[in-house]
Amino acid sequence: MPRHLLPRRPVLATLLLAVVVAPATAVTVQVAGRPAPAVAAEISGPSPDLSPDGTASAPSATAPVTSSASRSATTVASRPAGTAASSASAKAPAPAAGVTPAPAATGPSSVTPDASLTPASPGLTGAPLAAALSAAPLRTVRVSSAAALQNAFDAARPGDLLLLDGGTYRGPFLIKSSGTGAHPVVVRPASGANVTLTATLSSPSCNATGPDPDRTLRFMDGASHWVLSTLSINGGVVISGTNADKTQNWQSKLINAKNWQARRAVPSSGARDSGLLVSATAYLSTVVGSPVSSADDIRILRSTITGKGIFGRLTRFGVIAGTTITDIACGTGPALWLSNFSSGWTIRGNDVSKVADSSASHYMHEGIRMGNQSNYNVVTNNAVHDMPGDSRGITTDQDSSWNLITGNTATKVSLGFNDQQAGWGNTWSYNVASNVGAAGFSFRMQDIGLSAPSPNSSTFYAVVSCNRVVASAPSVRGFQAGAMRGVTVKSNAFSTAYVGRNLAGYWAAQGNTFNGTKKPPVSSAATTTGC
Numbered sequence: 001m002p003r004h005l006l007p008r009r010p011v012l013a014t015l016l017l018a019v020v021v022a023p024a025t026a027v028t029v030q031v032a033g034r035p036a037p038a039v040a041a042e043i044s045g046p047s048p049d050l051s052p053d054g055t056a057s058a059p060s061a062t063a064p065v066t067s068s069a070s071r072s073a074t075t076v077a078s079r080p081a082g083t084a085a086s087s088a089s090a091k092a093p094a095p096a097a098g099v100t101p102a103p104a105a106t107g108p109s110s111v112t113p114d115a116s117l118t119p120a121s122p123g124l125t126g127a128p129l130a131a132a133l134s135a136a137p138l139r140t141v142r143v144s145s146a147a148a149l150q151n152a153f154d155a156a157r158p159g160d161l162l163l164l165d166g167g168t169y170r171g172p173f174l175i176k177s178s179g180t181g182a183h184p185v186v187v188r189p190a191s192g193a194n195v196t197l198t199a200t201l202s203s204p205s206c207n208a209t210g211p212d213p214d215r216t217l218r219f220m221d222g223a224s225h226w227v228l229s230t231l232s233i234n235g236g237v238v239i240s241g242t243n244a245d246k247t248q249n250w251q252s253k254l255i256n257a258k259n260w261q262a263r264r265a266v267p268s269s270g271a272r273d274s275g276l277l278v279s280a281t282a283y284l285s286t287v288v289g290s291p292v293s294s295a296d297d298i299r300i301l302r303s304t305i306t307g308k309g310i311f312g313r314l315t316r317f318g319v320i321a322g323t324t325i326t327d328i329a330c331g332t333g334p335a336l337w338l339s340n341f342s343s344g345w346t347i348r349g350n351d352v353s354k355v356a357d358s359s360a361s362h363y364m365h366e367g368i369r370m371g372n373q374s375n376y377n378v379v380t381n382n383a384v385h386d387m388p389g390d391s392r393g394i395t396t397d398q399d400s401s402w403n404l405i406t407g408n409t410a411t412k413v414s415l416g417f418n419d420q421q422a423g424w425g426n427t428w429s430y431n432v433a434s435n436v437g438a439a440g441f442s443f444r445m446q447d448i449g450l451s452a453p454s455p456n457s458s459t460f461y462a463v464v465s466c467n468r469v470v471a472s473a474p475s476v477r478g479f480q481a482g483a484m485r486g487v488t489v490k491s492n493a494f495s496t497a498y499v500g501r502n503l504a505g506y507w508a509a510q511g512n513t514f515n516g517t518k519k520p521p522v523s524s525a526a527t528t529t530g531c
Contacts, residue, residue: 116349117301117321120378124404125344126274127297127317128181137161138183142190146170158225159183166193172235173197174218179225181297188229198234201308207359208331211311211339213238219315222293229301236308236332241281241294241341244314248340250288251372255398260422260456263399266373268343272402272425274376277316277343284341294341308332309355313340313372321348330356334366335384342374350382357389366392367413370400377403385411392416393433396423406430416440416469425461430531433469439477440469440494447483448500453510458483466531468493479521486511489521491530497521 119127138159141152146169152162153173158180166189179185189195199216216235219226222242241247254263263269267283268276285292295315302322309328310320315338325335335352338345347368358364363371367384369392370377377400384393393410396403397420406429410416416433419426421444433440443459453460464487469478478494481487483503490513499507499520508518515527 117299117319118346119317119319120346120348120380120404122274124274124376124378125317125346126268126277126376127344137186146173149173153177156185158185160185162187163190164188164193164195164231165190166195168196168198170198170200171216172199172201172214172218173216174220175223175226176221178223181225184225184227184297184299186227186229187231188227189231194232195230196232196234201235203329204331206330206356208364209360211333211337212236212308212331213311215308215311219295219298222295222314224294224296224298226297227299227301228303229299230303232304232306234307236305236328237300237310239295239298239310239312239315239318241292241314243288243290243292244340246288246290247284247292247314248372250284251340251399258456260399263373264455266341268375269373269399269401274344274402277376280341280343281314305335309335309337311337311339312342312345315342315345317344319346319348320350321346322350324351326351326353328355328365330358331360331364333364334369336368337366338370338374338377340372340374342370342372343376345374345377347377347379348381352382352384353386355387355391357391362390362392362414363395363397365389366395366418367410368394369397370395370403371397373399373401375400375402379403379405380407382408383411384408384413387413390414392418393436394418394431395420396426397421399424401425403427404429408432409434410440411435414438415442417442417467419443419459419462421446421457422455423459423462426459427463427465428467429463429465431467433467433478434471436469436472436476439480440472441467441479441492442477443479443481443484443487445480445482445500449502450483451502452506453483453485453503455485458485459487460484461486462488464489464492466491466528468528469495478523481521484510484512487513489514490516491528493528494521494523496523 119125122129140161140163142163143149143152144165149164149169150173153175154177156177162185197216201216202214204212215238216233217237219239251263267279268274281292281294296317298315298318300310300320300323305323305325306327307329309325309332311333320336328335335355336347352367355365355367363369365387367387368379368382379394387393391413393413393416394405394408395418399422401424403426405417405426409432411434414437416436417428417431417440428441441464443462444457447454447458450458477496477498479492479497481503482500504520507520514521
């Protein structure tokens, strides 16, 4: 395969960083919880058959982790009549002194974590250091009905494994509880089972102008540290921090007032420093006058999402990997939408397609969208394709900055890759736009009439390198730009390039470069030499 199609080049190998955390010892004690119908006392401890998708997330330095000897444990289960419980033939680890271990579940004795499902380097995302756990939940909760699943969500504790029997679970489902960085809550099917979560949901109009919050699975009020693995979810997922509406309204007012200085005063927004992300919520709490907390470290791995996509607002440090998102209804929003200070995410190796055409605006039918100061996200090795109408493959918009978009493909879309309003410092590299309708790579065309780039709306400090546009009509612009400052464009295979007349006039004066020169891009210079 040609080098320009390889997203896993040597520099990307540095994106992955993990440490191994020793498994905790499972215990069996009884706690009170909301009763479920036909509750069965089926409690199990270390689960050696936990798949690699259950690797743990970033340890939290502030979240308390209760010792295994004092942790509460229960199992909520509702089995159909005549269904036998799983055997417990595997040997459990030796118990610690004074601790009675729970029966072990069946399955292989060990697993190898899959690096493609882990967060990107903390230096890029600002996330706390990732931890890869061996297969040892602190308790296993076996679930066989929708009622039992909601009960398990309500009663979830750090280190839980919610193991779902095969079948369809009808929601919607609400999650407000949290795991911890070292001990997330893992939700996955039992071995060999196929599980679908679905719900009867409202259907917005195709001319809706905002994301549809009515989705099958709802992480609310800052619920954090969850892993969803190998599930089918019809009706989508919403992930929301606390007081996300207030932060959204605060930023929207500043956008309308063109007050970019106040927007960029949020820690980590005004200059590249991912380490300041953890300070953003405290700052937002002050300016909006209410407590703000984010929904952190939600992982959706090797799953299938249909009907409605994934919408995150005020959420950080999550992972969406190896997942198919397709057949998204019109008026519900993009397939994957990170909004409202949703930062530090890793979006890797997903297949995204078929978001129905919106009659309102392109931003309602995009493949992957980062908006409203969603920063330091790593978007890599994704395939976005077969998007009708005035669609976009991957977009940054409304102050979303310092994102890395690399090694992705966009096929059969209108615009392949789109740096929209006030993106600062985004890197677009090693991406391929194929069979696009209008342009492969587009940078703030709305500012084409400005006599100088604006920090309120124009593209600043972007790096655009080693990208290609292929299999597209001669009329398609490989590269187009309306207003830029401090942008580096180099070693791209763009057969056609277009820059606005004003931008061409101030190109060099505003610190932009093209293939190492101060001249604006030209159509004849289509080369990936140096990549």
